[in-house]
Amino acid sequence: MGDSQQFEIWKKDIMPVLTSKVEEFHMLGYDRATQEDVWECVLAKLKKEKEYVRIHHLVRIILTLKITDYMTFLTIGAYKGPNWFDGETEFTFGDK
Template sequence: MPALTSKVEEFHLLGYDRATEEELWECVIANLKKGKEFVRIHHLVKAILTLKATDYMTWLTIGAYKGPNWFETEEEIKFGQN
């Protein structure tokens, strides 16, 4: 937890004010899932402390692209009608 708090504070200093500990945790876990099944604690802390802002923003962007498809339904959109 102290490593996540430190990284969030670093990102806030860099101008990424919307970064949260939960999002950073999800980003780090997503990156670690690509590798080994078992991760030692010092590798986890290293992954948190070496996370770059560009990697975090890339993860957020990919997550936004994988989000729900708003155009999936064929329901008609009515503009200006209540």
């Protein structure tokens, strides 16, 4: 895919599509869905593309995004989050 993609430039143009997808997720009961999370999920899917992605393909990916794919993305992101047990952070309990 390379660095020649212009997803951030297109983000402003496709904001109505992102808004529509977030509203769809809200209607399905997923009230915590945000435009930024949906955007990050779509970008993660597009990283797998080997060819240059056109804007109509980007819109199609957003419109066909399923709630299961979105929730899987969030779950994997939670697992990849900060490691609480890496030993760098010292936890204190009480007044100690």
